[in-house]
Amino acid sequence: xKENMKEKQRKGMIxxxxxxxxxxxxxxxxxxxxxxxxxxxxxSSWEFFIEMIWILPAVMVLMGLFAVWxxxxxxxxxxxxxxxxxxxxxxxxxxxxxxxxLYVAFPVAAVLIKKGAKISNIIIFLSAWACIKxxxxxxxxxxLGLEFxxxxxxxxxxxxxxxxLSIEKIIEWTDKTKVEGAKDNASI
Amino acid sequence: xxxxxxxxxxxxxxxxIFSFLKDRKKTKQSLLGAxxxxxxxxxxxxxxxxxxxxxxxxGSQTQISKIAGENAGFWGVFLIALLGAIMHIPSLIAFPxxxxxxxxxxxxxxxxxxxxxLTMIGTITLPLEIKELGKKVALLRNGISFxxxxxxxxxxxxxx
Numbered sequence: 001x002k003e004n005m006k007e008k009q010r011k012g013m014i015x016x017x018x019x020x021x022x023x024x025x026x027x028x029x030x031x032x033x034x035x036x037x038x039x040x041x042x043x044s045s046w047e048f049f050i051e052m053i054w055i056l057p058a059v060m061v062l063m064g065l066f067a068v069w070x071x072x073x074x075x076x077x078x079x080x081x082x083x084x085x086x087x088x089x090x091x092x093x094x095x096x097x098x099x100x101x102l103y104v105a106f107p108v109a110a111v112l113i114k115k116g117a118k119i120s121n122i123i124i125f126l127s128a129w130a131c132i133k134x135x136x137x138x139x140x141x142x143x144l145g146l147e148f149x150x151x152x153x154x155x156x157x158x159x160x161x162x163x164x165l166s167i168e169k170i171i172e173w174t175d176k177t178k179v180e181g182a183k184d185n186a187s188i
Numbered sequence: 189x190x191x192x193x194x195x196x197x198x199x200x201x202x203x204x205i206f207s208f209l210k211d212r213k214k215t216k217q218s219l220l221g222a223x224x225x226x227x228x229x230x231x232x233x234x235x236x237x238x239x240x241x242x243x244x245x246x247g248s249q250t251q252i253s254k255i256a257g258e259n260a261g262f263w264g265v266f267l268i269a270l271l272g273a274i275m276h277i278p279s280l281i282a283f284p285x286x287x288x289x290x291x292x293x294x295x296x297x298x299x300x301x302x303x304x305x306l307t308m309i310g311t312i313t314l315p316l317e318i319k320e321l322g323k324k325v326a327l328l329r330n331g332i333s334f335x336x337x338x339x340x341x342x343x344x345x346x347x348x
Contacts, residue, residue, distance in 0.1 A: 016231035045241030064222030131307035142192035
């Protein structure tokens with residue numbers, strides 16, 4: 001499983017480098033065809049590069065630190081048994097910690113289901129992990145401004161909680177009708 | 189220099205020092221992880237950097253605002269949201285891309301829809317999600333996420 005993931009990442013990296021090569025060739029061709037655009041293109045790319053280079057290493061360091069310090073076991077321990085409002089808050093909190101890409105969260109969520117955690121908390125946890133990460137919010141603040149970031153954050157939290165609760169209801173409902181259906185079949 | 193940039197660097201530095209004082213081995217391990225993910229993300233960073241340069245060089249403001257601006261309409265927002273759901277760019281790089289689109293005529297609604305579907309929905313990770321959580325939960329989560337992303341975007345467009 002782990003080897004498989006590594007192999008996938010290596011392939012992804014090679015694919016990215018090939019795309020990068022193609023993009024560079026396209027850029028060179030376009031610039032040599034339209035030399036008057038060269039100034040604008042290099043200036044905006046350079047400005048963009050500077051902005052990224054100031055922020056990316058810090059974000060990577062934060063993610064690396066939290067991935068090592070906040071173990072999967074900690075998350076499972078706290079999220080496995082809490083429910084209600086407290087469960088929702090914890091799910092958002094653990095999801096928001098800067099701890100790596102989404103595919104890392106799926107196995108954690110699978111363990112949580114086995115441990116009997118509420119479906120709503122698991123959905124909220126996954127969605128928070130996907131889109132309310134702390135460093136992500138800081139980058140959003142920098143590029144899109146305070147109003148945009150805060151409003152999107154609040155709306156996202158509200159709707160993610162609603163989504164978690166509704167999916168739980170849907171799952172409960174379909175499971176119930178399935179069980180009842182099985183019972184009916186058995187009685188016939 | 190921007191306050192957010194200073195803050196995020198100080199925050200990362202502080203955490204790093206704290207971690208180093210508590211456990212050197214763990215800190216070393218986490219820095220190694222950070223370096224690895226940094227290298228992994230670099231090609232995409234350069235792709236987006238060049239892409240933005242070309243976009244600002246050739247795509248005029250009127251073109252961008254025609255496709256993703258105020259007059260894009262519901263189907264414009266829908267298409268951009270779909271694009272965000274399918275595409276696989278790290279969200280950290282998507283924000284600056286979104287900012288440059290916004291500066292050049294894209295509307296708040298389309299940009300919000302793009303970012304929200306991009307982060308919330310993972311079509312590439314969907315097989316893994318189905319394997320770990322089951323078809324029902326995974327499909328419901330991604331499907332409903334798409335709908336709420338559009339709702340969030342429309343509300344943001346009205347307020348901002």
